[in-house]
Amino acid sequence: MGWLTKEIEHAPCTVEISHKFESLHAHVRFNNGATVYPGDEVKVHGPEIMAPFGEIVIEDRDATIVRASGLERLWTRMTGDFEVMELCEFSFSEEVTL
Numbered sequence: 001m002g003w004l005t006k007e008i009e010h011a012p013c014t015v016e017i018s019h020k021f022e023s024l025h026a027h028v029r030f031n032n033g034a035t036v037y038p039g040d041e042v043k044v045h046g047p048e049i050m051a052p053f054g055e056i057v058i059e060d061r062d063a064t065i066v067r068a069s070g071l072e073r074l075w076t077r078m079t080g081d082f083e084v085m086e087l088c089e090f091s092f093s094e095e096v097t098l
Helices: 070-087
Strands: 007-019 024-030 041-044 055-067
Touching: none
Parallel strands: none
Antiparallel strands: 007 024, 007 055, 041 055
16 A cells, blocks of 8 residues: 555445334445455445335445555544544533523
């Protein structure tokens, strides 16, 4: 892995989409054991998967992983905590809003 170059990897994957009351999720598992690191980009190929309410749909697909360069990975690790904190901006008060 170079500091400025990106690598492209292709991986078979299994996509699981759940559209149930108990669980609404989408998961991708790489069947070749590939791991995604900070800054990497993943594109799962194929048509959109729609799971009807109350069902789980599981499909095998192919994915392309674009590996972040060393510089991008370092930047993502350095700034990632700040981006998460933006999502966590909340406050508690005793005031009642109507």
